[in-house]
Amino acid sequence: MKFSSTLAALCISGLVASSLPAFAYSGESLAKDAKISLAQAQTIALSAQPGTIVDTELEHEKGGSSLRYSFDVKTSANIVHEVGIDAQSGAVLENSIDSGND
Template sequence: MKSRYIIASITGVSLSLMGIVGAQAYSGENLAKHAKITMTEAQGIALKARPGTITDEELEKEKGGSGLRYSFDIKGTDKVVYEVGVDAQTGSVLENDKESSHPD
């Protein structure tokens, strides 16, 4: 009987932690309900504008465009990190420049 209780407790704690950790897959995900463009669509737009590998992504309120943008750090084929901003309402590329604060 004790082992069933322990297993049930561990399962409950694990599910609770999964809910906490899995609640936000990327920074700003809580803003996604206000976006017309999904994260997946924005990733495609960003990678078309700047081929490479996405190393960081977020959805944020920021000046310019509609005021809601996806921001991606993309390590380009030249090994330089670029910041690419995609408007979350229109899908327009708002920024595509070298990341100024990246240590590489």
């Protein structure tokens, strides 16, 4: 009986996990070096610039600790802002209209 309960629980948890979307982003392999999680960085970015995140990167770039999350955030006016969050401190490093020239 204990075996069938365990098996049922494993099957249910497998179904739940498989229904969650896989969210991969550029630079995901650098996440182990970040003190701030992706979820925390997203919350900070959306506090700095409300909207919908349409692109995510974790990259080495000048400024702050040199490891930063970069989010493209689309506003309700369809303007895309680039919001940079320091992956070590959570500081907002950038919040500017994305020119699309990167």
